[in-house]
Amino acid sequence: MLLTSRYALIKNERLKTYKKPSTWVLMGIIVLMTLLDLVFTKLIYSSYNFIQTSWQEQYGYSLEGYKAQLNQNPDDEHTKMLIEWTEYLLDNEIPPQDWRTDVVVELIGLKSNQQQTDPGVKFNGSDVYEYEYRVPMPGAGGGLNLSEEQRAERLDRLERILEDNDWKAYVNLKIEDIKNGYMDSGNPQEKQVNIEMYETYLKENIVPTAQNMHFLYHGDMSLSLIWKSREIESIKENKLSLLRGENRYGEMLTGSMRRAVQQDIDISLKRLATDTPPIESDSFLAQLENASDSIVLFSILLIVYSALVFASEYSGGTIKLLLITPHRRSKVFWAKIYLLFELMVIAVAANFIIAFLVSGLPESFEGIGAMQVFAMFGFIFRTPYLLYIAVKYALMLLPVLVYGALAVMLSIVTKRSSVAIAVTLMLVFGSQIIMALIAFARSQFIIPGIKFLLFSNVDLANYLTSRDMITVVDTTMTLEFSIAVLLVYMLCFMWIARDSFCRRDVK
Amino acid sequence: MADVLVLENVYKSFGKRMVIDNVSLSVKEGEVFGFLGPNGAGKTTTIKMILGLLSIDSGRITIMGHDIEKGFEKAMKYISGIVENPDMYGYLSGHDNLLIHARACGAPRERIDEVVRIVGMQKRIKDKFKSYSLGMKQRIGVAQALLHNPKIMILDEPTNGLDPAGIKEVRDLLKYLAHTEGISVFVSSHILKEMQEMCDTVCIINNGRILRTGRVDELTHDAARGLYRYRLRPMDKAVALLRENAADRISEIGEDYVDLHVSEDEIEILNRRLVENGITIYGMSPVETSLEQIFMEITGGGNVVD
Numbered sequence A: 001m002l003l004t005s006r007y008a009l010i011k012n013e014r015l016k017t018y019k020k021p022s023t024w025v026l027m028g029i030i031v032l033m034t035l036l037d038l039v040f041t042k043l044i045y046s047s048y049n050f051i052q053t054s055w056q057e058q059y060g061y062s063l064e065g066y067k068a069q070l071n072q073n074p075d076d077e078h079t080k081m082l083i084e085w086t087e088y089l090l091d092n093e094i095p096p097q098d099w100r101t102d103v104v105v106e107l108i109g110l111k112s113n114q115q116q117t118d119p120g121v122k123f124n125g126s127d128v129y130e131y132e133y134r135v136p137m138p139g140a141g142g143g144l145n146l147s148e149e150q151r152a153e154r155l156d157r158l159e160r161i162l163e164d165n166d167w168k169a170y171v172n173l174k175i176e177d178i179k180n181g182y183m184d185s186g187n188p189q190e191k192q193v194n195i196e197m198y199e200t201y202l203k204e205n206i207v208p209t210a211q212n213m214h215f216l217y218h219g220d221m222s223l224s225l226i227w228k229s230r231e232i233e234s235i236k237e238n239k240l241s242l243l244r245g246e247n248r249y250g251e252m253l254t255g256s257m258r259r260a261v262q263q264d265i266d267i268s269l270k271r272l273a274t275d276t277p278p279i280e281s282d283s284f285l286a287q288l289e290n291a292s293d294s295i296v297l298f299s300i301l302l303i304v305y306s307a308l309v310f311a312s313e314y315s316g317g318t319i320k321l322l323l324i325t326p327h328r329r330s331k332v333f334w335a336k337i338y339l340l341f342e343l344m345v346i347a348v349a350a351n352f353i354i355a356f357l358v359s360g361l362p363e364s365f366e367g368i369g370a371m372q373v374f375a376m377f378g379f380i381f382r383t384p385y386l387l388y389i390a391v392k393y394a395l396m397l398l399p400v401l402v403y404g405a406l407a408v409m410l411s412i413v414t415k416r417s418s419v420a421i422a423v424t425l426m427l428v429f430g431s432q433i434i435m436a437l438i439a440f441a442r443s444q445f446i447i448p449g450i451k452f453l454l455f456s457n458v459d460l461a462n463y464l465t466s467r468d469m470i471t472v473v474d475t476t477m478t479l480e481f482s483i484a485v486l487l488v489y490m491l492c493f494m495w496i497a498r499d500s501f502c503r504r505d506v507k
Numbered sequence B: 001m002a003d004v005l006v007l008e009n010v011y012k013s014f015g016k017r018m019v020i021d022n023v024s025l026s027v028k029e030g031e032v033f034g035f036l037g038p039n040g041a042g043k044t045t046t047i048k049m050i051l052g053l054l055s056i057d058s059g060r061i062t063i064m065g066h067d068i069e070k071g072f073e074k075a076m077k078y079i080s081g082i083v084e085n086p087d088m089y090g091y092l093s094g095h096d097n098l099l100i101h102a103r104a105c106g107a108p109r110e111r112i113d114e115v116v117r118i119v120g121m122q123k124r125i126k127d128k129f130k131s132y133s134l135g136m137k138q139r140i141g142v143a144q145a146l147l148h149n150p151k152i153m154i155l156d157e158p159t160n161g162l163d164p165a166g167i168k169e170v171r172d173l174l175k176y177l178a179h180t181e182g183i184s185v186f187v188s189s190h191i192l193k194e195m196q197e198m199c200d201t202v203c204i205i206n207n208g209r210i211l212r213t214g215r216v217d218e219l220t221h222d223a224a225r226g227l228y229r230y231r232l233r234p235m236d237k238a239v240a241l242l243r244e245n246a247a248d249r250i251s252e253i254g255e256d257y258v259d260l261h262v263s264e265d266e267i268e269i270l271n272r273r274l275v276e277n278g279i280t281i282y283g284m285s286p287v288e289t290s291l292e293q294i295f296m297e298i299t300g301g302g303n304v305v306d
Helices: A002-018 A021-051 A055-072 A077-091 A100-112 A148-164 A167-180 A188-204 A223-244 A256-274 A284-291 A294-315 A318-323 A329-363 A385-414 A417-441 A461-465 A479-503 B043-050 B072-076 B094-105 B110-119 B134-146 B164-179 B192-198 B216-224 B235-249 B264-276 B291-299
Strands: A371-376 A379-384 B003-014 B017-028 B032-036 B058-063 B079-082 B152-156 B184-189 B201-206 B209-215 B227-233 B250-253 B258-261 B280-286
Touching (some): A055 A077, A077 A100, A148 A167, A167 A188, A223 A256, A256 A379, A284 A329, A329 A385, A329 A479, A371 A385, B017 B058, B017 B184, B017 B209, B032 B192, B043 B079, B058 B072, B110 B134, B134 B152, B164 B184, B164 B192, B192 B216, B192 B291, B201 B291, B209 B216, B227 B235, B235 B250, B235 B258, B264 B280
Parallel strands (some): B032 B184, B032 B201, B079 B152, B152 B184
Antiparallel strands (some): B003 B017, B201 B209, B227 B258
16 A cells, blocks of 8 residues: 555656656757767767878978978988988888887987987877877987997997887887986886886887877877887876876875875776776767766756756645645655656666667677776776766766755745756856866865865766866865765755655645 | 534644634534635635645644544545645646546546546546636536545635636535535635525634634524514604614614614514504514625624625
8 A cells, every 4th residue: 555655646746747748848858969969079070080191191291391491491400310210200101109209209319419308298198189290309318318439329229129120129228228327217216117117018018109299190099009008108107106296297196186096007907907908089988988978968957857846836736736635745755756866867868878879870889898997986896888887877967866956955945946946057057167266276275174065076977087086176085975975965955855845834 | 413524723823923713613524614704814724724735833633533633644535625726737638637636545547537527527628727717627626626535525715716607516516515425515715695505504714713603594593583674654754763762773774674673572662662653564574684794794894805
């Protein structure tokens, strides 16, 4: 009887919801938003690929540039050398990510006998973009400090390495450099980290990729070729961060940032140990993952809808009919809440299925079984990528639930949907601006207690994707902390809403 | 007859304003109970408390012996009602609206067709609720209130906004429900004429206080005690004489009659005096007072209809 009466109330809410025109308008907009989001992403990718030229072409353009420079300045030795080596790279078909690029750059530096002053941009992670094609810096030799004799010997050795295409010899040379103190690689501990990196290449038989950004080219450089060496580099960078106590942006490593860096190392190690490459950014799964971002867009609609569900019963006068049935008010309340939840699940499922089909069908669902390694709650997980996307969806939905609960609470307490919608949306949008400011000011000062605010904790996916925790307002925060804070807020909102709904006089 | 609904010393205030001040009443099985009072007297507030929409400050309301605060779910099984307007979901059909209420009350689906037949809405039941006229909405409201075979039905101003034909329909429907189906009907109104015609018992309320309760026939009879209509000739002389000697007994002076309050003992003396003064009494009858007059008397002629 207890169950059937609850079920009867839920069935009623379902009838009311699914026969309401605005529900279908909402669903339509959500489907449309999802589709538009997918189509735009696809367009951006295809236009990006369209404007891309091959590395050979880009090298060709550079060559023209150097030659023009030489015409103006016929005695410029450096430019002459650039021409020579660019031609060499082209002739020998050495692509930009090839380790030999580093050798070539060093040779240019040695021959022009100029010390490198610009440390260059380190290539780290897949999120560094560099559209501009850069000219090799003079003396890009890695800060070597050599006598004339040593220089000649080194030139000879490098040329031999290049001739033999012997990467192991190059890695050994690098190890020697560090040991001999040729390369400025910091204190003994830091030196050890650098040596370890090179030794890993040898031990795991992994070909290094070019570290030199000067020749970096962002065309069809397949991750599958270079991900291992990147992980090895990333491990080194993170180990150095831990040693120095600051991340690569020069920020102090405090609290959970330190843990995040350590986890980052563990992720890289796990990836290497289990041979789990990252997915390509234009792959089907990557597109599916991106589609989860549209949740943020349509969550606003769900919030508005939640506010309207309760307020419309008051404004339409139907609340009276609803409450004179032989049920405790709390049952009526939970039936409505349940239906809002059901509606959200349907909306998210629609979003997911559409994204799955639209991004998957053209690629014939290629790579659907790919694995992902990620850190959560202090553990390292290796799961199918699809499961990882599901986790990400769940983390993005939790704040939507909290905001929905807030909207429901406000609409019951004030009985006005306008107030509920205005306040909630103000929080949703306002918080993003405030958070951006706080994150910006974080390095200067930490506002005490700010981590307990609702809007400090809404960006949960951040904990999964941002390996540096750069956008967390307070570095003592962790994923479990944020989830706990959100749950407490949600319970409070729900409790006030339920209490107010059950007590309130219907005037 | 058993009491279906009982209110005992009920109080309610909104802030500092006392809206319901010590209200007690009881509604018996199968009677039409009229709840009378001017607008703002506290009728809707009382009804909302009976239906559990408003909390009670102090006092007790029971429906079929179940306290509505302690045993809300049990009490609500025996009661149904329409408060203020028959508000339902405009985008749903009449049938869907009834289906929703039937489910919530645990009434079987077949009952929907029955109640639709009772209120005569078979033809339009598939149309959207918002397309109905007020009369139709009122009828769907009554149908909704009938769904779970309640013992008592609360109707707040059911004839509001209806045309005379509609009013008659509602009146006949309520009488049928009470006297044939045995459902007690608690109906509020500020239109007294209707109440007199359809109610068995009335309760008059003003400013949150109950002024009088009783059966309609008794009330009207009681009030009529001692009021007689005299038809006299010559009229002007008679009026002058009465004004001079018994001004306090005059209730009303009409074109060819005078209504006078007199006890049975006094009739003989008064009649003799009139005759002695050369006035012919050619007609004399007790006056049947209407509820309206009683109401005017009790409330001191407040805003009966506005």
